Each structure stands twice: as C-alpha cells, then as structure tokens.
Amino acid sequence: MSARPGRGAAASWSPGQQTRFPGFDPAAQASHWDGVTAETVLRRLTPPPPKFFTADQAATAEALLDQLLAQESDQKIPLIEMIDARLATGETDGWHYSDMPEDGQAWRGSLAALDADAFSRCGTSFAEAPGIDQMALIQAVQDRGPGDWHGLPAGYVWSLWTRYACTAYYSHPTAWNEIGFPGPAYPRGYKNAGVGKREPFEVADADPGDDPLRGEA
C-alpha cells in the first residue's frame, strides 16, 4: 500500500480518553487465564531496563516509539524496554532483507540516522527536538517510500520500526482496553460468537458508528 502522508499528526482522536469501551479492563480477568499465559502476559507490566541500546540510542528510540504510538507522558506502555529485550536476546522475526543489515544493527543504524536528521533540522538530538519536528522527521522517512534514506531503503526501515512498535504495543494488556479485545482465552473459551454477540465479560462499543474511515473516501 502506498503511504498517505500526514497520517500521524492529522487525527483528532486523543489518546488517554478511553471512551469506546467504558470500564473494560482485560488484566482484571487474569484469574481466568491459565498460569503459563498469565505469567507471560503480566511479565510485560514490569520489563527490565534497556541493555541492548546505549543510553543515547534508548533516548532516541523512546522518542521515536512514543511518536509512532502517540504515547504521552503518563501511563506509557514500556515500548523501548520491550523492544530492547527482544534485540538483546536476538528474538528477531527470523529474516532480513538482502539490502538491510540484521535487525539489531538496522535499529542502531536507523536511530543514528534519525539523530543526524534532527541535528540538521533543529541542531539537537532527535529526543531533544520539539514534538512537531519529531513528527516531521518521522513523516519524511515514511514519505520516502522505497527510496534511499542514509543508505537504507526507507520503506524497509519504516517496516522495521512499525513492526516492532506495534508488536510491543498491542501485546500489552493496557492496549487491549482501548480496542475491546479481552486477551487470553484459555481455559475459558468463548460461548457467544457471532455478529453483535458478546460474552458477559466483554464491553459494548459505546460509539459503534465512529468509523475512522468514514468521510475519507
């Protein structure tokens, strides 16, 4: 799919306002999860501090990830810690493009490139740049599409960033609150599958007509 510019900054929706699924909190159902799953999921709430990235790289990565997932200061999901832990143990997806280095090196290289862009634009590191400039710098990478960015194919860098960022964010139970997903389902399973049906522990969307795509076409 071709990227549509400006999609990071344009939306009016505001994070932190959990209005669609009032009171929905999958983690509160953890007593219904099997023990192995509960341990795996709940461990994400308190990840160890970064050790793969240097302090400077971690600062750049955190600023980047917070922009990619619109995270604001309080109650952030610990994306940088989760991604660092993957890279520190070499938990990659098991492949890399022939014109990209392996994932760890690609992360370090792309963060350095982002800092270089920030210095040219604002005279500061990426992490210290104002939010509006951070967004513009990120948007510029996305807009390059298949083109070159500091010696790397920009589209593959974009894929690397968003893949790791989305995997970390949507593996966290707090993220499930805002999308209505109940999380682990063993051994309980589901009894009410079907259009318009809900389990007792699911919460109805309070704003079902709020189609984000409507009016865009």
Place this chain on the structure above:
Amino acid sequence: MHGVRDRNESAWLIPGDGTRTNHRLRRDMRRFADDDEIDLVIVGCGAGGSVLAQRLARAGWRVAALDAGPFWDPDTDWVSDEAGSHHLYWTDPRVIGGTDPVPLGSNNSGRGVGGSMVHYAGYVPRFHPSDFATLSRDGVGADWPISYPDLRPYYEQIEQELPVAGERWPWGDPHGYPHRPHPVGGNGEIFLRGAASLGIEARVGPVAITNGRFGNRPHCIYRGFCLQGCKVNAKASPLITHIPDALAHGAEIRANAMVTRIEVDERTGRATGVRYITDGAERFQRAAMVAVAGYSIETPRLLLNSASRRFPGGLCNDFDQVGRYLMVQGAPQTAGRFDAEVRMYKAPPPEVSSEEFYETDPGRDYRRGFAIQNVSPLPITWAEHVAAQGHWGRSLREYMSDYVHWACLGALCEFLPQPENRVTLADETDQYGLPVASFSYSQCANDRKLMRAARSVMEDILRAAGADEVITIERYAHLVGGARMAADQQHGVVNGNCRSFAVPNLYITDGSVLPTQGSANPALTIMAIAARAADRLIRDARGGAPDGPGPGD
C-alpha cells in the same frame, strides 16, 4: 471411527484427564544409539516427517526422527497470547530478496515436534484433480509424476486421522468429511452473508479441528488462538495426531537435534546417516535410509550444505534443481468495516471457504485461480493491516480502537513455479556456523493478475455483506517446492514416490516435493504424500530394506 483407531491410536494415547501430554509414553520412548544402524532416520517432525515415522514404526521399522526444536507440551510451552508465541517459529536468520521478497518466520515456518502445523490455521482442503496436470491442461506450471487418484486414498485416511470437520465439499473431487461443520462466528457469518447475496458458493470448513470428542481429544472451545498453538488438543497437528502412535510403536523422537549434514559413501553412492548437533556437541546417527522433511527452506539448505566431492554443487544437485521452483501463495487479505460488532477474534480463524475461483476461467486474462477463506487477525497482526494503510501515531491508535467492527477475508492465489524463485546459500552463517538460506522471490505477470482479481472478489463479498469501507494488505502464505518431484532428474530432485534420483536410499517427504501448489493450504497434501511414500516403502523396500534386528530384539 473404529477403523481409525486400528491404524492410528494417537487420539486414544493422549491423557483423558484434562492434561494434554502423555509423559509416560515420552519417558519410556525407545532410544537408539548413534552407532546402531537404524532402518530410517528422518530429518524434521512436521507434517511429512511425523506421518512417515508413524507409518513405518507401525510396520516394524526401526525409526528415529530428529527435529531442531523442542518436544512441545501444550500445557507448559504454549500460551493463549500472540506475542508470547514467537518461539513456535523458525527464527534463525535467513536472507530474503528478489523483486518481491517474502518475509519468513511466523507465517510460514515451524520449529519443534509438530512443525508449522502447530501454528497453522487448520484449513485442510484437498488439491483438485486439475492441480496435477496444470502444464498440459492450462499451459502453465508443471505436471506431476503422480495424479489425483494416486493420492485420493491417502487424503481419505488422513482426513479421518486428523479428523476434519466441514460441509460436503462440492469442488475438485466432491467428497464429505468425517466431522460435521463447526458453528461459525461473526467473521464466518459475514462471509456467508456476502457470498450468498452475490451467488458465490461458500462452505463451512474444511477444518482439522475436532467437532465433538475424538479419542481423548476434547471439543474445540472456540478460543480463537489457533495460530498460537492449540492448548486444547482440539486442532490437529502431528504432535497429537501421529507422534503418540509412532512412540507407542517404537519410534524415537529426538528433539533439539539440528541436522547439519547428510553423509553419503563415495564408494557406494548411498547415504549412511546424518550429522547433527545436540547440547552443543556434534554427533552422527547411522541409518540404512535417510528421509528429509525440513520443509521448503531447510530441506534445500540441508542438501546444499551437504556438498561433497561426488556432489560439489550440493547433494542431489547434479542438474541444478535443488532449491528451485519454490512457491508461495499470494495471500492478500481484505477487511471490511461494519457498524455491528463482529469480534473476529472469537471462534477459530478458519471458518468458511470458497473454491469457486480455483480453476482456470477461459473468460479471464490469467491462468489458474484462487481460493477465499476467513482469516481472523489478532491485534498485533491487525495492527499490520492498519499500519500498511500508512497510519501511525494518533491515527493508528484511533483506527485500532475500531478493531471489534472489522471482518477479514484472505485469498490464496496460485502463484506459478519459476526456476529463479529459489533457495541458495548466503555468506552469512547461523549459530552452528552453517551458511544460512537466501530466498529470492519475484512474481510473474499472471501472479499479479491473480492478486488483483482475488482482491476485487473479496471487496465485493464484504461490500455485499454490508461493509461501508474495505482495506487490503498484500502478503504471502505457505511455502512449497524447492526439491520437487518430477518424471526425471533433469526436471526435479525426487520421483513420484519421493525417492531422490541421485541417491537410492535418500527420500524427501515434505512440502518441498510439490511441483505446483493449487490454491489450497498444503498441510493435508503433504501428509497424504508422506503416507503414500510410506506405503511404497513398506511394500517395496528395495532401496534400503530393513535388515537389522526387528522391533523388540
């Protein structure tokens, strides 16, 4: 069902007490010494390797099957969680290239006993009779050295052993299934509704998930985490459908054993066994016969890494066939948005299929076709769909908050086999110091036309069901080919019975032997081919007759 138990007792060997693994069977497993020349060593315990092991162990062969990954226990090793299931995949490094590079890992590879069937969706359609002769019928692809009737009895056997649930199947060679179709969830309901209003035939199934108790395997609980490994033992994988019976008949399953090389005696030209690494040490298992079942990337890689003076370009590669004609299916997924809540994460992702567009339609400007099936991405995978539309930041979060309103269809497009789509060895090495696989893939014009046609049909179905918006992501599914079967060694690596042309006691019994792929998920066909190869070996063991002591000696 009595007949099934007589030939494969796996479902009855699983505990009936709510736990999922027969630990005693594993503890008491027969263990062969490395220097004991066993009848057969198998490389890989997935769809092909496990069926072969079970069949030959039952026939009294002394068999060991090695797998690079663990011997899973669903209770303790698998979770009901998307990100926590990363260890089910083959994540050792691989390099991808070509004009349309195909990501590997989670979607199309497995590691551990059960192979990728541990995390496959569970769709198990048969190939159509036309699949076996696409070159003579349609002028594209390849003709197989065997035909549909050769596989039919094995399709029937395996469908009973998994077992498969579904409606009567009207496409290809029409047939029924041993278990009734499952009830559908919201996603399946949308597909059926949209297809009905367009006059497109769609059916529930065919799904390798028990609908009712089968042996000691319980009914599905519709938890939706099929792609993360079935903790219930309801979805079939060789770990529960063939391995227990193999163990009970004296096979050894040697997990965490990475095979690095097949040895061939330069003087006799016959395989003598396999080198493997376990617990950091290199060992060598002697065997009278070797079967490779490592799937389409690792099987060619192992052959290429087994080069010798006799086979300087790689084992069985005298005619430069190893690694070639590797196929993926084009698998675009189209999602539709409904004001009603669909909640597609409930119920197994495999629900409804249509094979209406499977064969060549003379009225179209492309050959062969595609199938359409439900897919039900969980949140992380769904985020890929949303991010692929260009969203990030607030707009990504906002679109994601709409998750419960989306239904999703996936197509499997029959991409054509091409010689340059292939595995070679990269300069990069893995944790064992072995060159990793480099997989190059480029689509042809017919492939692109199929992707477009499938996308447009899926959009039509979702709109007909009432979707106000549709979005599509282009992706790939499944791997087959890379060491294909053929009539002669100039065109393939093995014959129709899976025996390699170059080494008389070397077999390949996995998805890499498929010359074409149809629009069907390959698991059932891989199992059927392995079951057929096993039958041939049992009937006519001239390539490596078991002449050592029999079971119990």
